[in-house]
Amino acid sequence: MTPEWIACDWGTSRLRLWAMRGGEPLAATERDRGMGQLTPSEFPEALEEAASIWDGSAPVVACGMVGARQGWVEAPYVAVPCAPLPGGMVAAPGPREVRIVPGLSQADPPDVMRGEETQVAGFLALNQGWDGVICLPGTHTKWVHVSAGEVVSFRTSMTGELYALLSEQSVLRHSMDETTDDAAFDAAVADTLSRPERLASDLFTLRAADLLTGATGGRSRLSGLLIGAELAATRPFWLGQQVAVVGTGDQGRAYSRALSAQGAPVTQVRSDAVTLAGLTAAWRKSRASA
Amino acid sequence: MTPEWIACDWGTSRLRLWAMRGGEPLAATERDRGMGQLTPSEFPEALEEAASIWDGSAPVVACGMVGARQGWVEAPYVAVPCAPLPGGMVAAPGPREVRIVPGLSQADPPDVMRGEETQVAGFLALNQGWDGVICLPGTHTKWVHVSAGEVVSFRTSMTGELYALLSEQSVLRHSMDETTDDAAFDAAVADTLSRPERLASDLFTLRAADLLTGATGGRSRLSGLLIGAELAATRPFWLGQQVAVVGTGDQGRAYSRALSAQGAPVTQVRSDAVTLAGLTAAWRKSRASA
Structure with a gap:
């Protein structure tokens, strides 16, 4: 198969490639060779190894940590307010x-x-003329205020990273279970949304309740406490706005559920779909300016 | 040297022993053999190995995680309100x-x-008749409301564990420096004390400020953000109370500084001194009831 171009999402921990024809993905491949595992000189070989499963040497459009200072080549930040693809793409050696x-x-x-x-x-390419707030859950969840096709402002919350550290490495790891307990999640969201200052002590309460009464639903409660506190912090973003949540897995579902409980009108969209639509927009832009 | 008795502070990560005569420590020793590294059957040998540097087989009074369900033998919790040493000491096999x-x-x-x-x-043994709040900074910081010689209520905050995880393992580890920046600490305390809901996003701001402007003082700022949020959560404990902070190292100093900035009258006391005074009180109690 000979792709017209290759779409590349190169994050801290993973490299993902799609063989593209116009805006259509023909095939995809993935490697555990993220920016965090590579020195700058190792990027070309990592890309070639993955892309060589397809014929030819199609050009690549890449996004993510590959463009960080410690990545392949730095693609300097563009300051908001600006379009999400303001130009300034950088060629990698x-x-x-x-x-x-x-x-x-x-x-x-x-x-x-x-x-x-x-x-x-x-x-925005898939939803032309859309104004509102886009919530992108992840290790570092982003809240992005979009108006008239521009990113007006945004805010990052370390909720995903806190969840991973607390559930895997803190004393709370002893109180994690695999059940999904929606009632525990909802109650936890309500707790920290109304009293966000209690997060650090509410976290320990989760452990103590398990020790004293064998309370279950620890994982749902941890997720709810962290997301509730985040919603309290980002209230100026989502209150009175239409909200799009990017991601349809557990994490996207958790944000959607919490926002819906607050009466926010929430749309959930597939993460891969918007990544590919964005890389396609960047590809078309690069051709138009070439 | 033949001790009259041995004081033992056996926590999750460390075992500490003091050879005692009455309330006076004659010698001390310490091992990296905490509850977390031992199965229940290994406790007697771990204690004998450490205590055998002294003559005789003096009786031991121990506190800490050694009495947890996963420790040597469970010393079941006593429910507050009660005296801090309400009896109920458990003999270990x-x-x-x-x-x-x-x-x-x-x-x-x-x-x-x-x-x-x-x-x-x-x-309380060293400060008879004292009423107020005792703050015990640690992995899990405790705030203890004491009145008329009893523990009325208490609250745990996971601040110390969050600090360790964030400074050593999160993306913030790249923005830690070894300088102590009191101004950055004070400003960070003020930020989360007044807007505690912003903790998760303020944490990422620390990283972004480093990336964008090379801001320093990251370690002091992280400490300040976490302690500010904790003070917001524990305001009902310390507001209008005299506060004793147990610990005179960096962590005790940080809490004292933050509390003093809020006008709370703070006393700092040495951690070892109160541990030994408490174990001595427990020892005397066990003799009186023997």
Whole structure:
């Protein structure tokens, strides 16, 4: 198979490629060779190894941490307000044509994103004229206020990383179970949404309740406490806005459930779909300017 | 040297022993053999190995996680309100006389402590008639409301564990420096004390500010953000109360500084001193009832 071009989502822990014809994915492949495992000189070989399953040497459009300072080549941040794909793609050195989408930055409060700008662009490509807030759950969840096709402002919350550290490495790991307990989740969201300052002590309560009464639903409760606190922090973003949640797995479902309980009108969209639509928009833009 | 008795502080990660005569420590020793590294059957040997540097087979009074369900032998929690040493010491099986101080529990909100009750007892032994709040910084910081010689209520915050996980294992590890920046600490405390809901996003701001402007003082700022949020959560404990902070190292100093900035009258006391005074009180109690 000979792709017209290759769409590339290269994050901290994973490299994902799609063989593309126009906006259509023909095939996909994935490697555990993220930015975090590579030195700058190792990127070309990592890309070739993965892309060589397809014929030819199709050009690549890449987004994500590949463009960070410690990545392949730095694609300097563009400051908001601006379009999610404001131009400024950077060519990476190597045997194949590779263009990297720049991340976005915000001066006050200081904030950065890499990769999510492409998903925002993809969402807008699929939903022309949409105004509102896009929530992108992840290790570092992004809340992005979009108006008139531009990113007006955004905010990052470390909820996903806190969840991973607390559930796998803290004392709370002893109180995690695999049941999904929606009632425990809902109650936990309500607790920290109304009293966000109690997060650090509510977390220990989860452990103590298990010790003293054998309470279950620890994993749902942990997720709910963290998301409730995040919703309290990001209320200025989502209150009175239509919200699109990117991601249809457990994490996207949790945010959607919590936001819906607050009366926010929530749309859930597939993460891969908006990533590909965004990379396609970047590809078309690079051809138009070539 | 032949001790009259041996004081033992046996926590999750460490075993500490003091050779005692009455309330006076004659010598001390320490091992990296905490409850977390031992199965129940390994406790007697671990104790004998450490205690055998002294002559005789003096009886031992122990506090801490050694009395947890997964420790040597469970010393069941006693529910507050009660004296910090309410009796109920449990004899551990083995060649030597060993008595373990029980932890305290609270039904609503669910909470537990093991080891800190002994420090509270020690503080009260050294400060008879004291009423107020005792703050015991640690992996799981305890706030203990004491009145008329009893623990009325308490609250645990996971601040110390969050600090360790975030500074060593999260994306923030890239923005930690070894400088102590009091101004950054004070500003961070003020930020989350007044807007505690922003903790999860303020944490990422620390990283973004480093990326965008090379901001320093990351470690002080992280400490300040977490302690500020904790002070917001525990305001009902410390507001209008005299506060004793147990611990004179960096962590105790940080809590004292943050509380003092809020106008709370703070006393700092040495952790070892109150542990020994508490174990001595437990020892005398066990003799009186023997």
